[in-house]
Amino acid sequence: MENLFIPNPKEAESIHILREVAAQFERPVLLFSGGKDSITLVRLAQKAFFPAKIPFPLLHVDTGHNFPETIEFRDSLVKELGLELIVRNVQDSIDQGKVREERGRYASRNTLQTTTLLDAIEEFKFDACIGGARRDEEKARAKERVFSVRDDFGQWDEKNQRPELFDMLNGKIHVGQNVRCFPISNWTELDVWEYIRTENIAIPSIYFAHKREVFFRDGMIWTANEHVFREAHEEVVEKMVRFRTVGDMTCTAAVLSEAVSLDDVVSEIRLSTISERGARIDDKRSEAAMETRKKVGYF
Amino acid sequence: MDIQGRKLIKIATAGSVDDGKSTLIGRLLYDTNSLTTDKIEAIERNSRQRGYDYLDFSLATDGLVAEREQGITIDVAHIYFNTDKTNFIVADTPGHVEYTRNMVTGASTSQVAVILIDARKGVIEQTYRHFFISNLLRISHVVVAINKMDLVDYSEDVFLKIKSDFDALVEKSNFNEEQITFIPVSALKGENVTRKSEHMPWYLGNTLLDHLEILEPEDLQESSVARFPVQYVIRPKTEAFHDFRGFSGKLYGHSLKVGDEVTVLPSGNRSKIKGIQFFDQQIDLVAPGSSVTITLEDEVDCSRGDMIVRAGEEPSSEKAISATLCQVNSKALKVGGKYILQHGVNRVLAKVDQIESRIHTDFTGTEEADQLRLNDIGRVHFRLSKPIHFDSYQNSKSNGAFILIDEGSYDTVSVGFIE
CATH class of the missing domain: 3.40.50.300 (P-loop containing nucleotide triphosphate hydrolases)
Incomplete structure (x- = not known):
């Protein structure tokens, strides 16, 4: 009896895109944040090139305000899979006077990452940056292409995007340009979680419910930590929480949760009523926040 | 699923x-x-x-x-x-x-x-x-x-x-x-x-x-013939997979199975499918839509842009093609214009030989035209630097469509449906 292999269409599409990146570009890099989306990308890349190794390095732009659990996870994954990891630090960009640290109540290094990323692209002459962005995350992302051409300044011109027809990807670029490539564009948050569960992919512990010192502000739950600005009257309490995205401590809010296993997390996501980016403080600054940041080269 | x-x-x-x-x-x-x-x-x-x-x-x-x-x-x-x-x-x-x-x-x-x-x-x-x-x-x-x-x-x-x-x-x-x-x-x-x-x-x-x-x-589903355009050749060169040479790509149209007699295009060389692999899984029979890696029985010449098909089901191979074209860029397409033609994952150079007709903007009839502007649809004849291996769009969406890339800006300027 022959065993018929039936594909998961979204997985097949992502693998197709990753192979196009490897074939069309000379120096691709996978932008790795330690979050679930970039971890999923690593698994897809393993599948795309097996039995060969993943033919590009990972780049982590470290704000210095990452959750320590994420960094530990990153290092063990890289070691286990024998990957090449490049780390560039926002602190260095600050020390070099290229960017200035934000101050005050909503201070975050999230937007500062852009400068460090663009410098790394220039330093290593990367022509393709693979990212885990998904179109369902945010309205402005819904129109992002799978291959998104950026100019020398990393800028995104939403009015002048190349149309993408069928599954033909056009990665032709001029010297100085680079392309942001999004293999899981068409996945939803639930798709990612179900995939992680089915594939039994390891993820950082902060995605699961744990006890943490937090405080409440603007209806969101913030991590109480030296990196996060807190007013004297904002009281620290211990709560069972987990994170739905893994950004910086300064811009990632927690949610109250009892979900301690992948099964729990998937059921929680199915029932959840706050979208993932609803817990990203950086998007709340204004309705058009994401679009404005993307135009200047944010990932 | x-x-x-x-x-x-x-x-x-x-x-x-x-x-x-x-x-x-x-x-x-x-x-x-x-x-x-x-x-x-x-x-x-x-x-x-x-x-x-x-x-x-x-x-x-x-x-x-x-x-x-x-x-x-x-x-x-x-x-x-x-x-x-x-x-x-x-x-x-x-x-x-x-x-x-x-x-x-x-x-x-x-x-x-x-x-x-x-x-x-x-x-x-x-x-x-x-x-x-x-x-x-x-x-x-x-x-x-x-x-x-x-x-x-x-x-x-x-x-x-x-x-x-x-x-x-x-x-x-x-x-x-x-x-x-x-x-x-x-x-x-x-x-x-x-x-x-x-x-x-x-x-x-x-x-x-x-x-x-x-x-x-x-x-x-859009077709009944198997088309496997090769995207990437996998050669691990590790001890465990020393001689491994796998052709990876996405399968369109119809299933393929181990043992199938195949033709590799453009060389025309024949071989048999030795193995089909998805990550660490060995597969006997693979459904269309899958991104897999295929190994062949013989050492045949095959690289990105080539196509593996079942023997006897070879597509057309031509250096002159006719297509219905839709212009998707503000720069107009003109007779004599040269472009990079991307057909699936394969690229060749193409020259516009003739613009036969343009469809009226109200889509009710056709008219003569010497160029196609943004949003125009027309019938165009091309000459290519090398043959492409295609089916008519009517018979295979994946193998009957192409895009044109401008040689200067590298923008995607047109999409074509081969007749």
Whole structure:
């Protein structure tokens, strides 16, 4: 009896895109944040090139305000899979006077990452940056292409995007340009979680419910930590929480949760009523926040 | 099938400005619980700010700042929702007159087209364009959603009149295999979108969502021959896989199995499939749509851009091709122009030999032309630097379409459908 292999269409599409990146570009890099989306990308890349190794390095732009659990996870994954990891630090960009640290109540290094990323692209002459962005995350992302051409300044011109027809990807670029490539564009948050569960992919512990010192502000739950600005009257309490995205401590809010296993997390996501980016403080600054940041080269 | 056994259905939408397309999509999202609390809050806030006494669901999908200011959608947006049985991807394409390009783009990745008609306006010139494009793209399943039925007193006569006008369009078209379904809806009030309308007892068919859910992706398959364009050659050069040389790519059209006699193009060399691999799994028989890696019995010459097909099912190989072309860039296509032609993952150089005709902007006939401007559709003859291995678009969507890339800007300037 022959065993018929039936594909998961979204997985097949992502693998197709990753192979196009490897074939069309000379120096691709996978932008790795330690979050679930970039971890999923690593698994897809393993599948795309097996039995060969993943033919590009990972780049982590470290704000210095990452959750320590994420960094530990990153290092063990890289070691286990024998990957090449490049780390560039926002602190260095600050020390070099290229960017200035934000101050005050909503201070975050999230937007500062852009400068460090663009410098790394220039330093290593990367022509393709693979990212885990998904179109369902945010309205402005819904129109992002799978291959998104950026100019020398990393800028995104939403009015002048190349149309993408069928599954033909056009990665032709001029010297100085680079392309942001999004293999899981068409996945939803639930798709990612179900995939992680089915594939039994390891993820950082902060995605699961744990006890943490937090405080409440603007209806969101913030991590109480030296990196996060807190007013004297904002009281620290211990709560069972987990994170739905893994950004910086300064811009990632927690949610109250009892979900301690992948099964729990998937059921929680199915029932959840706050979208993932609803817990990203950086998007709340204004309705058009994401679009404005993307135009200047944010990932 | 996804991991949970849900099927995936890809839908393109088309409608004119103010047909209520964004509202319809917003309604589908809202009724399937795909809008999260924070998104609903944002919609409520924005609706209030604008002084509406209803929820403006169109705000759920209108993405870019420029669009919000103008109040119209200007590009292709992708929207996701799912029910227990089905995963849906909607390519929301605008219906404004200048945006033929966007509908062609959205329709190219879709299996189903939903064409919106404003019940008060009936079949208009735009409707004909939308139907023409879904025909050009060979979308086999078309849903005509007649919207704003609440504004015509849910009248069956209005519905029947529009249906018969649309049927007259179908009569004139040259593509007869498509299935067309008419559904009267009110996106604003939620009638016949996901909930059966009490106001239209005369309509006995399914709601829009029920109708989309019963479609089977297998029935929307586009070809019956296997095409395996090689994307990437995998050579691990490790001790464990010292001699491994795998050809990776995505399979289209038909299954392939271990032992199949194959031809490798362009060399024409014959071999047999030795193994089919997906990650660490060995597969005997692989369904189309899979991204896999194939190994062959013999050491044959094969690299990116080549194609593996079953012996006896070889596609056409030509250096001169004719195609229907849609111009998707503001730079016009002219006779003598040279381009990079990308056919699947293969690239050759192409020169425009002749522009035979251009379709009238109202899509009713053809005229002579010496160039194709943005949104023009015409019939063009090309000469190529090397032969490509193609099927007609009619027989294989994946192997019958190509894009043209401008040699200077590297922009994607046209999409072609080979005859």
